[in-house]
Amino acid sequence: MFEFSPDWDARFCYLVVLGCGVVSARVQVYGRLELLKGKTVHAWSILSTWWVFSTYLVIPLVLFWLLDRTGALQDTSLFAAIFVGLAYPAIVSGGTSLKPNAGVAGVFGWLNNAADNLAQKTTAAVAVRDRLFSRAVVGHIATNKDRFDEVRTLALNYAESPASVNKELAATQDPTERAQIVYDYATSSSESLKPLSSAVKEWKLPNVTSPYTVAWRWMSAYIVIGLLVLVAVAIAVFGNRGNRWFLDWRLQQPGASSVDLLRTRRSLGNFLASDDAVAHAMRVRLADTLQRPDLDMNRVDEILRLLLEHRGTPGSARFQEVATLLVDHLRTPSVDVRARVQHSLLLLSEEVQAPDDAEHELAKLKEWKPLTSDSPIDLERHWRAWRKWWSRVSATH
Amino acid sequence: MDAPLDKASRNLLRVVYSRGIVRGRDAKRFGQFSTSKEFMEALQKLSLAKLVTLETGLTGVESEEAAMESYISPLPSRKAEAEYELGRQD
Numbered sequence: 001m002f003e004f005s006p007d008w009d010a011r012f013c014y015l016v017v018l019g020c021g022v023v024s025a026r027v028q029v030y031g032r033l034e035l036l037k038g039k040t041v042h043a044w045s046i047l048s049t050w051w052v053f054s055t056y057l058v059i060p061l062v063l064f065w066l067l068d069r070t071g072a073l074q075d076t077s078l079f080a081a082i083f084v085g086l087a088y089p090a091i092v093s094g095g096t097s098l099k100p101n102a103g104v105a106g107v108f109g110w111l112n113n114a115a116d117n118l119a120q121k122t123t124a125a126v127a128v129r130d131r132l133f134s135r136a137v138v139g140h141i142a143t144n145k146d147r148f149d150e151v152r153t154l155a156l157n158y159a160e161s162p163a164s165v166n167k168e169l170a171a172t173q174d175p176t177e178r179a180q181i182v183y184d185y186a187t188s189s190s191e192s193l194k195p196l197s198s199a200v201k202e203w204k205l206p207n208v209t210s211p212y213t214v215a216w217r218w219m220s221a222y223i224v225i226g227l228l229v230l231v232a233v234a235i236a237v238f239g240n241r242g243n244r245w246f247l248d249w250r251l252q253q254p255g256a257s258s259v260d261l262l263r264t265r266r267s268l269g270n271f272l273a274s275d276d277a278v279a280h281a282m283r284v285r286l287a288d289t290l291q292r293p294d295l296d297m298n299r300v301d302e303i304l305r306l307l308l309e310h311r312g313t314p315g316s317a318r319f320q321e322v323a324t325l326l327v328d329h330l331r332t333p334s335v336d337v338r339a340r341v342q343h344s345l346l347l348l349s350e351e352v353q354a355p356d357d358a359e360h361e362l363a364k365l366k367e368w369k370p371l372t373s374d375s376p377i378d379l380e381r382h383w384r385a386w387r388k389w390w391s392r393v394s395a396t397h
Numbered sequence: 398m399d400a401p402l403d404k405a406s407r408n409l410l411r412v413v414y415s416r417g418i419v420r421g422r423d424a425k426r427f428g429q430f431s432t433s434k435e436f437m438e439a440l441q442k443l444s445l446a447k448l449v450t451l452e453t454g455l456t457g458v459e460s461e462e463a464a465m466e467s468y469i470s471p472l473p474s475r476k477a478e479a480e481y482e483l484g485r486q487d
Contacts, residue, residue, distance in 0.1 A: 184422065
């Protein structure tokens with residue numbers, strides 16, 4: 001579906017999904033809180049709102065992974081990442097040609113219901129916060145003439161009919177009632193709490209905080225926590241160990257694009273071209289992957305190609321290490337993999353100078369053709385013979 | 398088919414669904430209710446019809462003070478019904 005898309009490293013594509021997911025999650029949460037109109041700002045200082053936001057943020061990441069896993073798209077496709085990040089509600093509801101399985105649609109339906117219920121409960125919390133803010137501001141302006149005049153100016157500016165404000169003010173002399181009237185009119189426009197909140201912010205009152213300031217604090221805390229999590233994940237995934245895990249995962253990925261495979265092969269090649277501990281760990285990890293029962297034969301060939309390509313000079317420590325690893329993986333349950341490992345070992349054996357008395361043993365090893373009928377005992381004999389042969393060869397170098 | 402809501406109730410419904418969560422006294426003011434009694438009756442009807450929810454902070458909306466102090470909020474699940482009621486002719 002996205003064959004025309006640029007092919008990027010999967011890690012960056014997941015980052016793109018996350019970025020687009022932020023936009024989508026914001027739209028989703030705002031959609032749920034739409035009925036609160038001008039008082040929505042209070043909802044952003046309620047923990048449950050942020051939980052819902054986070055859930056909407058995680059869904060496109062999981063969906064992207066799942067769609068890649070089921071072969072519906074490739075997680076290295078930039079356009080697919082943007083599409084899933086922005087349009088995941090349409091995807092899970094079955095509105096696009098990308099079809100996730102029924103379980104995902106069920107989860108999303110449940111989440112929508114939970115978010116609706118939460119929006120209803122949020123209104124109660126919003127009412128409490130608005131009431132507290134209103135009482136604090138009214139209490140303050142009722143006893144402070146300058147502040148009262150300031151809010152009255154706001155009320156006259158924002159009221160649909162300034163005459164109504166003056167009429168209601170003229171009808172009472174009670175300072176609290178008058179303060180309540182100007183407060184009500186100052187917050188009655190479509191701007192709602194915004195103009196008054198700006199004024200309250202400048203007053204710097206000890207017990208009254210603008211709801212926009214409170215919401216901003218929550219948002220800042222969320223952004224800081226989010227960035228810390230992102231940095232921790234980036235360190236884990238781009239660090240040496242994480243990178244090894246990632247490359248191994250890419251190599252096993254069944255539906256990976258040819259460009260991704262090439263990129264993975266090159267990166268792995270860079271790792272394997274040295275003799276340090278990292279290269280050793282990578283070789284062990286790759287060889288261990290050969291044991292996976294569901295591994296595609298093309299990937300088995302890729303792994304063997306990589307190990308052989310970077311085997312070092314005959315007789316070197318790296319050469320011996322590759323040979324020993326391959327001998328150990330003769331014990332793999334798959335006969336096809338075993339046959340390929342046997343061929344690889346024969347190639348390596350041709351490149352070393354074996355002692356004369358070991359030639360006869362090698363001739364016998366060459367005769368062995370791995371079959372499904374090989375018993376575990378036969379297999380163990382061949383493994384032992386190969387091991388013994390390489391021990392003798394390494395002793396002479 | 399149910400009988401349509403009276404004019405005052407639809408007036409209050411319009412205020413709540415156009416302004417979002419709204420205080421009782423603001424709703425009375427924006428709906429231009431002439432008396433508190435008229436406003437409270439309309440509020441009672443909408444509440445019984447489950448077209449709005451009330452956050453009173455008190456035990457009910459029987460008193461005028463409680464009605465004015467209450468927060469009236471629209472219900473996401475009843476939005477379609479509210480729009481239908483608002484679309485009915487007098």
